[in-house]
Amino acid sequence: MNSLKNRPTLLFAALLPLLLTMLLTLGMPRRAQAEGGPRVIEITAKRFAFSPNQITIKKGETVKIRLTSDDVTHGFFMRKLKIDQEVEPGKPTEFAVTPQEAGTFTTICDHFCGVNHGNMNMTITVVE
């Protein structure tokens, strides 16, 4: 009887890591987990915004960013995270990022793309 009573608790304990993982990723942007590889984060650039406009990465975690443009050539630049990329429409670009410090990093389009180019940015949050 005791084993039957404890069954839900054991089940919960077994599923806890899975639940935690789900919670950690909940609310994060559209992304995929490459099998055996780093987490993949998909970002779309379209004048004059990035979607999503905020992502979270753990310090020391290597993620792969897959960057796509829906219209014209865009840049993707954040010097402190050693990111300096360009993406052309129809030619997605992929690159790895491994943040070494926690913080909030404003990442900009640094390829002039039109009248509101100066406000095209997003935030990369790096957590401990």
Place this chain on the structure above:
Amino acid sequence: MKDVNRRSFLKMAGTSIGIGVLYSAFPAAAAKGEAGEMFRLMGKSSGEQVTPFTFVQLSDAHVGFNGPPDPLGTKAFERAVQMVNQLPQRPDLVLFTGDLTHDTEEKDVHAQRMKQFMEISRGMNVPLLKCVPGEHDAGLDGGALYRDFLGETHYSFDHRGVHFIALDNVSRAKPEVGPEQLAWLKKDLERFPKSAPIVVFTHRPLFDLKPEWEWFTSDGDDVMNVLAPYENVTVLYGHIHRDHEHEEQHVHHYAARSLIFAFPDPDKVPQKKPMPFDKDQPFKNLGIRLVHENFAGKAQVNSVNVEDVELTAREFSGINGIQQILRNPNL
């Protein structure tokens, strides 16, 4: 030469000033003593005697922009032209450090804006106008329209013993000068002795002022490395729509205010947003910097006092005409 304060190469003077910054190269008083010796050496080594002259830097008129926040269009630019013409000493030249126009994808409209910029500029009673493009002039078409109106986007010229270098850090769409222009710069400088007085004018800052706001040039370090052997270099730029002075090694960098709207201090606000328009002070934080030279006749004690000047216009303040108001240098 190394004992001479390098600031003495380019003094900024402001006995009177219009919108923008009035620079005075080699004021007459500096021809004395040690500074005078420096100028003689420079003249001897560069082959051209350095003689005193003044010039004005204007920046970021964004012709075609009409708010928000600033609904006044070209009014500040037109005031600047008037003020330049009212200077008691006519400047030899005006340097315009980019964003002459505001961009648009309609090529005809952009051409019309460039034409309007030229028309307003021609109202200045100065012998020489030299420009570089900003990203709003040249970012979308690689500088094609700019070249149609104003010629090459990078070049150099000599004036009264000073070597001026126009650098283009916008036409490649990215904030960069690029390898071809760097090679050109090295070659351009070859003929000059290390003591030659050099003024570089460009649009974006050549150092990392605020990369998150695109206030940088990605290969700015490469540019500065090419310039490093030269002892008397001053860099003038625009783009940031506010005053800024920066000294790195022996090079001084000065930003001019804009003629359309101001940006705030990036250390004090999280977002890059233009400062709000104030109809009672429509030119607040625009354009003006009054620089008093405090030259005591000794080259070693050159100090520059900077004061900001605001303009107000009659139609908004009730003051008859434009009035200069001394204010705290802090925005």
